[in-house]
Amino acid sequence: MTTPVPMTREQIDQSLVAHFRPVPAGADLTRRVLDRLRENRSWERFAARIDVEASDRGVRLVRPGGGAGAPPSRAAARLAGRARQELHEYFAGRRSFFSVPVDFTGLRPFQRKVLALTHRIPFGETRSYSWIARRIGRPDAVRAVGTALGRNPVPILVPCHRVLRSDGGLGGYAFGLDAKRGLIGLERATPVLEGCATTGILCRVGCPDAQRMRDDSRVVFASVADARSVGYRPCRVCRPADPE
Amino acid sequence: MITADRALMKRVAAGDERAFADLVNRYSARLLTLAWRLLGNRADAEDAVQRALLRLFRSARSYRPEWAVSTWLYRITTNVCVDELRRRAGRPILQQAGEERAAGGQGLRFEEAAGGAGRRLDLKRALLRVPREAGILLALRYVDGLSYHELARVRGISINTVKSQLARGKSILRAALQGGER
Secondary structure: OOOOOOOHHHHHHHHHHHOOOOOOOOOHHHHHHHHHHOOOOOOOOHOEEEEEOOOOOOOOEEOOOOOOOOOHHHHHHHHHHHHHHHHHHOOOOOOOOOOEOOOOOOOHHHHHHHHHHHHHOOEEEEEEHHHHHHHHHOOOOOOHHHHHHHHHOOOOOOOOHHHOOOOOOOOOOOHHHHHHHHHHHHHOOOEEEEOOOOOEEEEEOOOOOHOOOOHEEEEEOOOOOHHHHOEEEEEOOOOOOOOO | OHHHHHHHHHHHHOHHHHHHHHHHHHHHHHHHHHHHHHHOOOOHHHHHHHHHHHHHHHHHHHOOOOOHHHHHHHHHHHHHHHHHHHHHHOOOEEEEEEHHHHOHHHHHOOOOOOOOHHHHHHHHHHHHHHOOOHHHHHHHHHHHOHHHHHHHHHHHOOOOHHHHHHHHHHHHHHHHHHHHHO
């Protein structure tokens, strides 16, 4: 560690000016943005066709193509409706977590373990198949983990799209690799902690209390502590918290 | 300038790609620098600016004319960058250092003015000590000379908070660069 040469206020100011002096962006920036605008649209059709089946306990099935069976009860219908709403918000980039429960009844213990662990991978992050195999105590079962995830009955809610190969390759996805890539991109583009400039309240994106927030009130934060440092307070409904 | 910007935004909201290109050309250098300084490398900064502009184009209809277009752009771009910083906070520091190295430390090379590379390096190190929210305000203040009022709008905070954060950030910088109290 070298000790910096002491600087005067003017020198500090000059250095800041130099440090933040605009650097030209590439001339093709507009084209690249417009290209991305077009490429993003292709997989949204997949999102529009998704349907949901639920039991009294939670969502049992998420699949594209519609044709879900009639709900067995009113509670099941309510859960399916909630899941549809949450999925809709998720695809619109307005939700970073799901609160609707899933029902793993009837699944074998191994698959249940794999899915339960996958369920806890944080929004916007990824893990590898071998990470899951290690964490469930079956380090040799990487392939079986892949198979269990490939038969995930509740994709998206249980985010098997967040599981990639250790070498960074995408691995597989029941709905196709474009959809997997699309979901990862969607989660990168969706913020997680959003404050409302009007109320000074910090929410997790998707909080029911924040759905009506105006676009020009949305201020993104990197942590709950940051938001607090400039006077925001965490929402009592969605309870945002910093990771340990 | 401000009325011209608003006219452009109106056309962007109608899906006019040429108006969008004009707007991008007008602000791209400042947005890229802001993102670069917040994120530390050019590749992530370019990606963030592209995503911010994508958002701008898609949600152009939710733009409210009582906002200066520049303030609106800085809000959107800062939001994207800050979310990227949140994501990084979850990753081990060592991995981040590796990524910085892989990015070639480009931040240090291109500007030799105002006292040379040594001083720039000192400044970069000192800026790392500034708390995140204060650092964001400093970046916005120096990239485009935003007023306290504009800074308050971009971060959704009061003007008093802007002033106290900037003062705190600068005093931390001074302490780091002047080598102790003065």
